[in-house]
Amino acid sequence: MSVPGEVNGGFATGDLIHLNGNSLGPPRTDLLDRLGTVVSEQWARGQVRAWFRDGWLDLPRTVGDKLSPLLGAAPGQVVVAGDTTSTTLFNALVAACRLRDRPVVLVEGDAFPTDLYLAASVARLLGRELVVESRDGFDAYLGEHGDRVAVALAAPVDFRTGRRRDIGSTTALCHAVGALSVWDLCHAAGVLPTNLDTNNVDLAIGCGYKYLGGGPGAPAFLYVAERWQSEVDFPLAGWHGHAEPFAMTPDFVPATGIDRGRNGTPPLLSLVALDHALDPLVAVGIDELHRRAKALGEAFLDALRPDVEVVSPRDPDQRGGHLALRVPDADAVEHGLAERNVLVDARPPDLIRVAFAPLYVTPEHVRRAAEAIHSVLSPPN
């Protein structure tokens, strides 16, 4: 497989090799300029009027629309309400459950732990039953007890191994038994095509600070398929999700369209940073981002010594944007690599994850990273 020779510049990577874009990538070099415009020109000069004059009030929707092509969503279905990923997942799960009067919330045991915590919390609040299954058990449960399932929560990329779950077929499996699907796209958005519309996804959420590059704790996004937007009923009924936010009526009247997914006043600086981060991703496009990430992954594997155990699928079409390697001591290897200016992510006790965010990782980087791994695993004499 050919390896891309070019990389989009403009990232403040310093002398570091950033193979943890699945966790937090580097900032763009011009982020401070953008923040300066917001603080010094819009905020200081326009003050509260900037919410209207400078489009702040619309940002949750305009950032959502900017993000949409990366997710395979037509405009008007994605919003960045300004809450954390955990909160956004909570909101989506409650709303999805309310669309199906059935007893079970189904989730994979290998889901990111917060997904398990919030699914349990939602099940308890709504008097539903949380069913946690293995990867294969998840599909089997849908097959055998699907008529009991209100909502199935799944992720297209296993956060540990990178192994993919097909969005289209899983969603079809849910729909065949009358269940709704909620997708956690945290480890996919920005590196893997998710084709939410053509895959007939119901609701999805994802965080802004992994491959999307929005920076530490960037707010999460929410996708609501257009067909659900007039029925969906969110528990987080903040005033920005009201049909007339400034009417200040005593009763909540939900907005139409994706604005219904809005909540309180969003954390603007963090939202602007996410908005800024999306530009180069959108310019390249999700298919090309995915192609480059795959090529980088293959180049890394080509350079890796065969005795290093790769936990992820070897077929690049069976994994997301990262690879997991088994090592004797994940924390020690992570630290050893950091000393060599290679940033990876440790999953103790024995996994490190190596991610190929294609805007700031080069073929040269992945070759040097493989060498550094060899050096850390068997220090030269």
Added chain:
Amino acid sequence: MSVPGEVNGGFATGDLIHLNGNSLGPPRTDLLDRLGTVVSEQWARGQVRAWFRDGWLDLPRTVGDKLSPLLGAAPGQVVVAGDTTSTTLFNALVAACRLRDRPVVLVEGDAFPTDLYLAASVARLLGRELVVESRDGFDAYLGEHGDRVAVALAAPVDFRTGRRRDIGSTTALCHAVGALSVWDLCHAAGVLPTNLDTNNVDLAIGCGYKYLGGGPGAPAFLYVAERWQSEVDFPLAGWHGHAEPFAMTPDFVPATGIDRGRNGTPPLLSLVALDHALDPLVAVGIDELHRRAKALGEAFLDALRPDVEVVSPRDPDQRGGHLALRVPDADAVEHGLAERNVLVDARPPDLIRVAFAPLYVTPEHVRRAAEAIHSVLSPPN
């Protein structure tokens, strides 16, 4: 009453008079330096390690502790989890209701509309009854049906009129009937002493972007009295609120202490801006801030023509940091004042609010603002 002659500088006010610090004050002039440190030094150089090296991970608690003296709270009871005000109120209300197996959530009809929306949402989720009463009816309901009330939600400052509700006596009234109090401090924090500990408050929330100056959509804070911290049970069970966030266990084990109020990964840039905004407030102290705000309000009233109707209590000890004036057309007056570089806040149809945030409003400002109001209400020939 004497008027303070000095004002703490360091705010990028431009040539504007900012009388809407109850909505969004101006940024500090050195905010971009602080953001630059975070983006260029901590994020770009430290990358994900900055969460540990540079204290990012502790910020929800350290910002909470920095804020505590302004609220009259001993350390370890305030956290800025990183969610919006609406979400934080939702989380607090559910948790408070779970502490009392009683049917009613009580709220004032004059509450900020989002408070009504979220109280209704929480009541519905938990199968409780929402009771909305007038200001006097609120106290009467507690007196007559107090044993039915799980949680009473109240605000120390009416967001329209500025009229105060006494935190101590209202909380005592709740406790006398076995109800819990949840306080919305949005229009009080940073300008009015709230003495949460001595007033025996149970839970409280407030936003970071009004008098606290954290900037557009700054994340909200949550206060949980120490005596409730081992019992309180939040629905937003994100991984940062886990006893061992990095253990990645499948079951949620809530953290001890105020960390239990944490949730997902917080929006760091907005959180840092709030942290930065608190320094000059804490340096002055809440009692002095309140003294200055009162003096500014009195100076404004002294300069105001007697024919302008003041809706707020004339006794400065009966109101918060703002005054409401009745005008023929609130939006028109707000715009007319903005053309004169005086920023106020319109509450259509007929109220404008004038806030006295004491760090960047001077006695000269309030005199000029009064003149501008006279000019707008009766344009000179």
